[in-house]
Amino acid sequence: GSSVNDRSMNDLSAGVSLPLELGGRRSSRIQVAEKEFARMKLEISDRERRLAAEIRMKYAEAIEAARTLELIKQLGDLNFQDLTLLKARVDEGVSPAVDLNMLRVEIGKLETQKINVESRRSLTIDELKNLLGFPQDEKLTLKDDLNPLQTAANRDELLQQALSNRQDLQAARAAESVSKSMIEEAGTEGKLDMSLFTEIGRQSWRFDQLGSNIETGAPERIMMRNYVLKGGVTIMLPTRNRHQGNIQAAVAVGDQARLRREFLETMIRREISAALTKYETAGRIIKTYDEGLLAASRDTLRVMRASYELGHARISEVLDAQRRLLELQMTYIEAVRDLYTAASELKTATGAIQH
Numbered sequence: 001g002s003s004v005n006d007r008s009m010n011d012l013s014a015g016v017s018l019p020l021e022l023g024g025r026r027s028s029r030i031q032v033a034e035k036e037f038a039r040m041k042l043e044i045s046d047r048e049r050r051l052a053a054e055i056r057m058k059y060a061e062a063i064e065a066a067r068t069l070e071l072i073k074q075l076g077d078l079n080f081q082d083l084t085l086l087k088a089r090v091d092e093g094v095s096p097a098v099d100l101n102m103l104r105v106e107i108g109k110l111e112t113q114k115i116n117v118e119s120r121r122s123l124t125i126d127e128l129k130n131l132l133g134f135p136q137d138e139k140l141t142l143k144d145d146l147n148p149l150q151t152a153a154n155r156d157e158l159l160q161q162a163l164s165n166r167q168d169l170q171a172a173r174a175a176e177s178v179s180k181s182m183i184e185e186a187g188t189e190g191k192l193d194m195s196l197f198t199e200i201g202r203q204s205w206r207f208d209q210l211g212s213n214i215e216t217g218a219p220e221r222i223m224m225r226n227y228v229l230k231g232g233v234t235i236m237l238p239t240r241n242r243h244q245g246n247i248q249a250a251v252a253v254g255d256q257a258r259l260r261r262e263f264l265e266t267m268i269r270r271e272i273s274a275a276l277t278k279y280e281t282a283g284r285i286i287k288t289y290d291e292g293l294l295a296a297s298r299d300t301l302r303v304m305r306a307s308y309e310l311g312h313a314r315i316s317e318v319l320d321a322q323r324r325l326l327e328l329q330m331t332y333i334e335a336v337r338d339l340y341t342a343a344s345e346l347k348t349a350t351g352a353i354q355h
Contacts (some may be wrong), residue, residue: 011201014199014201015198026154031181035099035174035177038174042168049353051131053321058128064337065117066144067333068333073114078322082305083107087100088169103315103319106319146340154237158349159268162351165350166351172257175257175261176258178257183342198232202227218318269331279343281338282335293328302319
């Protein structure tokens with residue numbers, strides 16, 4: 001460089017300083033970084049857990065809609081068969097025209113239900129594509145495997161798995177560990193600080209006066225150069241309140257992490273309890289249906305339809321039996337979905353990601 005006021009003086013120097021990082025500062029910083037990295041990985045894993053849970057839920061909704069749609073289509077086909085027979089009977093004067101209107105109303109109701117269920121199924125599949133990262137114009141075919149996921153039914157065992165494996169809880173514990181390391185790091189920053197430094201430089205001066213060259217005797221400008229080498233130790237002495245603010249901030253972060261961890265433990269217990277209750281309730285409902293309720297309702301409709309074809313029953317009786325069967329079957333499909341989703345919620349609550 002050169003002097004601003006005097007261009008006849010030039011000063012050029014370069015130096016380097018090496019902090020000694022006494023008191024384990026470097027290891028403290030590395031420890032904080034490593035623990036923070038581990039916490040971030042756990043948070044990513046927790047997002048995967050929640051995404052997998054959402055995918056399972058949408059899958060259950062889509063299969064439920066598909067099963068309901070198939071049921072409505074089957075009943076609709078039967079009603080169209082009845083419509084052909086009833087038209088002939090009305091034309092022959094065997095059945096009143098009001099029965100024909102009644103059947104047409106029922107066909108219209110089923111068609112409306114079919115449209116609503118088709119729309120719900122299409123929307124659910126689109127949402128499932130978004131979750132899976134599928135293009136919207138790509139066809140997504142779902143395998144109907146809406147069976148309960150294998151899961152333990154022991155409350156204490158499930159709770160122990162959750163407290164050990166839940167990624168968000170592990171991340172909260174990792175955050176507590178990070179805060180403790182931050183307190184240690186802030187404490188090391190308040191200790192004696194020392195660094196080594198060295199500097200090499202060159203100073204040159206140029207004067208207006210002329211002198212004679214020693215060898216040739218020719219006149220030349222008088223100049224002077226000076227080379228400088230400096231080195232030493234810089235010591236920073238801590239004051240009484242130095243870095244106390246950093247320590248207090250780290251303690252506050254630790255308190256926040258502890259409260260979040262305690263909240264998550266309480267929430268996990270509630271999630272396990274709620275999902276297990278839902279699982280057991282859905283299981284009891286399905287058992288009731290499996291013990292013959294659906295079969296009895298199907299037999300009733302079959303007998304009623306046969307009686308109608310023989311002329312011993314009215315179409316209104318057939319439609320009443322059909323509506324009861326439809327209601328029962330839709331409730332059964334919902335119970336199967338609830339059992340699947342409850343099992344999925346238990347897996348999610350315990351920290352499972354894969355199916």
